[in-house]
Structure formats: C-alpha cells, structure tokens
Amino acid sequence: AQKVTQAQTEISVVEKEDVTLDCVYETRDTTYYLFWYKQPPSGELVFLIRRNSFDEQNEISGRYSWNFQKSTSSFNFTITASQVVDSAVYFCALSEIGGTSYGKLTFGQGTILTVHP
Amino acid sequence: DGGITQSPKYLFRKEGQNVTLSCEQNLNHDAMYWYRQDPGQGLRLIYYSQIVNDFQKGDIAEGYSVSREKKESFPLTVTSAQKNPTAFYLCASSIWGAGYGYTFGSGTRLTVV
Numbered sequence: 001a002q003k004v005t006q007a008q009t010e011i012s013v014v015e016k017e018d019v020t021l022d023c024v025y026e027t028r029d030t031t032y033y034l035f036w037y038k039q040p041p042s043g044e045l046v047f048l049i050r051r052n053s054f055d056e057q058n059e060i061s062g063r064y065s066w067n068f069q070k071s072t073s074s075f076n077f078t079i080t081a082s083q084v085v086d087s088a089v090y091f092c093a094l095s096e097i098g099g100t101s102y103g104k105l106t107f108g109q110g111t112i113l114t115v116h117p
Numbered sequence: 118d119g120g121i122t123q124s125p126k127y128l129f130r131k132e133g134q135n136v137t138l139s140c141e142q143n144l145n146h147d148a149m150y151w152y153r154q155d156p157g158q159g160l161r162l163i164y165y166s167q168i169v170n171d172f173q174k175g176d177i178a179e180g181y182s183v184s185r186e187k188k189e190s191f192p193l194t195v196t197s198a199q200k201n202p203t204a205f206y207l208c209a210s211s212i213w214g215a216g217y218g219y220t221f222g223s224g225t226r227l228t229v230v
Contacts, residue, residue: 009157033216043205043224050218091159097215103148103167104175105219109159 004094006108013082014116021077021111023092029053033095034068034075035105040088051075082115089113119144123208123222130195130202130229138193138225140208146220148213149191153177154205154224163206166191167213195227203229 003026013019025034036048049059051068059066063080079086089112093105121142130136142149151163162175166185180199185191191210195202205226209219 031215035218037221043207043226045207045209045219045221047218047220050216052216095215095217102215103211103213103217104150104162104165107160109157 004092004106004108006090006092006111008111009109010112010114012114012116015083016081017115018078018080019082019113019115021079021090021092021113023075023077023108025073025075025092025094027073027094027096029096029098031097035093035095036066036075036077037091037093038088039091039110045091048077079113082113084115084117087113087115121208121210121220121222123206123225125225126223128225128227130227132229133197135194135196136202136227138195138206138208138227140191140193140222141189142191142210142220143189144210144220145188146210146212147188148211149185150209150211150219151175151181151183151191151193152207152209154207160207163193202227 005024032053034051037045039045056068065078067076089110091110092108095105124139148167150165152160161177163181164183166172169188172183172185182194205224207224208222211217211219
C-alpha cells in the first residue's frame with residue numbers, strides 16, 4: 001500500500017536559517033506523482049510543486065528547492081533564508097497510477113514549521 | 118476567479134444533531150473530496166466523488182454522508198453517529214485521474230458543544 005511519512009512533526013528555526021523538510025514515500029508503482037502543499041494559518045492548502053517519478057531533476061523556485069531521489073524514495077523540501085511568512089504546516093503527498101489509489105492523493109502527517117523573528 | 122468555497126468557516130453543533138457543511142466549486146472539476154484534519158494526524162479522506170451522482174467512501178466514512186447532485190456542489194453531513202466530530206474539514210476538487218493536484222477550500226472548523 002502507498003504511504004507517505006513526514007518524520008518531523010515540528011521544526012522551529014530563527015529567521016534567515018535554512019530548513020529542510022523530509023518526505024519519504026512507499027509505492028509499488030513505477031509511475032507516480034509527488035506533491036508539496038503549504039497550509040498557512042488561514043487553513044487553505046496551497047499547491048507548491050508536483051513532480052513525476054521519471055523526472056529526478058532537482059527544482060528551485062526562489063528560496064524553495066526540492067530534492068527528489070528515487071533511490072531513497074525521498075522528496076525533500078528546503079527553504080533557504082527562511083522568513084516568518086514561511087511559518088505553516090507543510091504536507092507531502094503521493095498520487096499513484098494503479099490500484100485503488102487512482103485519482104486520490106495520500107498525504108503525510110504534515111510538518112509544522114515555525115520561523116521566529 | 119475560479120475556486121472552492123466552503124461555508125460556514127466556523128460551525129457549532131450540539132451533541133445529537135446533524136449538521137451539513139457546504140462545498141461549492143466553479144473550476145469545472147469532475148472530482149471532489151472531503152478530508153478531515155486533526156492535530157498530528159494529517160489529512161484523512163472521508164468521501165470522494167469522481168462524477169455527478171456517484172461517490173465513494175474514503176478511509177473514515179463512518180458517521181458521515183454526502184451527495185453529489187450537481188457537478189459544482191458536494192455537501193457533507195456530519196451525523197449524530199459520528200462519535201468525535203470536532204475537527205477541521207477541508208473540501209477539495211480536481212480533474213479526475215492520477216497526477217492531478219487538488220484545489221482546496223479554506224475549510225470549516227466544526228465544534229461540538
């Protein structure tokens with residue numbers, strides 16, 4: 001069965017520190033998709049990135065970067081020079097092609113990130 | 118602007134009462150979903166619907182019911198059979214299929230008093 005694990009329940013950093021949020025997944029599919037979402041205090045989940053299983057290139061978007069490694073089944077998310085506005089809950093999610101999971105996202109438990117001024 | 122509207126934002130219910138949470142989307146998405154969020158437990162799928170007049174149970178459907186009479190609307194009823202209904206409820210929609218991300222509403226916080 002598919003599974004997504006975010007082992008870090010809570011992370012606390014001081015502004016301008018770099019921080020990495022870990023995500024490890026399990027799947028039997030060879031084709032799948034991985035996502036990161038941000039949930040600020042307002043409650044609505046905001047899409048950050050989608051990556052398919054055939055594209056292991058790392059991605060950078062401003063202060064955000066993602067490291068996808070199929071060999072370790074990980075899709076980690078790094079925020080460089082963190083800011084107070086980055087404080088949120090971050091979710092990693094998996095979408096599979098086959099089986100009963102088709103069309104559904106499986107979410108990790110989420111990591112609460114607090115950035116202190 | 119296209120999006121998902123959940124209402125109300127806050128809802129209080131007395132024990133033993135049913136309550137219905139509204140979710141409307143204007144994204145022309147076929148699929149809609151309801152999730153429950155509790156501290157430390159991430160998002161758990163309650164029900165989902167691939168198409169109008171069809172819906173499927175998720176991982177924690179007991180004590181909940183849904184309907185999908187229109188493409189735009191997917192209301193969730195929390196019944197008195199739900200033993201611990203106090204939670205944050207999120208509605209989402211997407212194109213049906215693998216690899217499509219969800220668009221989420223802003224959620225409804227339900228408190229049983």
